[in-house]
Amino acid sequence: MKIGIIGAGRIGGNAARMFTRVGHEVLVSFSRDPYTLPTLAAELGDRAQVGTAAEAATFGPVVMISVPWPAVDIALSAAGSLAGKIVIDTTNQFILGGHDDLGTHTAAQLNQARMPGARLVKAFNTLTAGFQAETAGRAGADRVVIFLCGDDAEAKAAVAGLIDDAGFIPVDLGGLADAAAMEAPRRPGAVYGEEYHET
Numbered sequence: 001m002k003i004g005i006i007g008a009g010r011i012g013g014n015a016a017r018m019f020t021r022v023g024h025e026v027l028v029s030f031s032r033d034p035y036t037l038p039t040l041a042a043e044l045g046d047r048a049q050v051g052t053a054a055e056a057a058t059f060g061p062v063v064m065i066s067v068p069w070p071a072v073d074i075a076l077s078a079a080g081s082l083a084g085k086i087v088i089d090t091t092n093q094f095i096l097g098g099h100d101d102l103g104t105h106t107a108a109q110l111n112q113a114r115m116p117g118a119r120l121v122k123a124f125n126t127l128t129a130g131f132q133a134e135t136a137g138r139a140g141a142d143r144v145v146i147f148l149c150g151d152d153a154e155a156k157a158a159v160a161g162l163i164d165d166a167g168f169i170p171v172d173l174g175g176l177a178d179a180a181a182m183e184a185p186r187r188p189g190a191v192y193g194e195e196y197h198e199t
């Protein structure tokens, strides 16, 4: 599958590694440094290319957005319309000194509202990039869960497949309104920041 990645840092860059390892193609985009993305693409080989955020948005059926919360609007304005795209949202609502107060909405709902027509699925956001890199591909009872949620069943099935391809067990927590348990901060009863296995 072709996956455009907007923000290929710790989480997005590691996702690019996990996806290309199993045969997916990625286009990595959106950096302030001219050397970071070419270096990453060279590491990943011929399944990776570098482009603009707008090119990532049109590269294939799936787009991952993986930028810091304060940069989401800038990234989306660089990307252009994501209508019809399956968007994997890895973001957490951290701002300088804490996390954004979202009122009664989840961060996933707010992002869906910022991307009209996108088929948003929140995933890959509950575990650190280092932990994802270290645990991807574990087998048997040690295989780690990656949670997802979204309002589009077909989009969720596609992302669940990518989670499986990346080496994790996909577990669906429901719609975007149910995303709070997946979202920062870490707290009792939430899955955010916690390692889960199937049994």
Ligand SMILES: NC(=O)c1ccc[n+]([C@@H]2O[C@H](COP(=O)([O-])OP(=O)(O)OC[C@H]3O[C@@H](n4cnc5c(N)ncnc54)[C@H](OP(=O)(O)O)[C@@H]3O)[C@@H](O)[C@H]2O)c1
Binding pocket: 006, 007, 008, 009, 010, 011, 012, 030, 031, 032, 033, 036, 066, 067, 068, 069, 071, 074, 090, 091, 092, 093, 094, 124, 125, 126, 127, 128, 129, 130
């Ligand atoms: N790190 C984790 O363990 C972790 C875990 C779960 C979820 N998340 C969430 O995933 C998202 C990405 O986190 P990350 O840790 O992968 O971030 P990161 O390592 O800082 O990567 C962010 C990417 O966005 C790019 N970018 C372009 N313009 C930017 C701007 N104006 N400001 C900031 N970055 C800009 C950065 O490129 P350049 O720096 O090359 O310019 C970088 O490639 C965040 O919403 C975070 O809360 C992170």
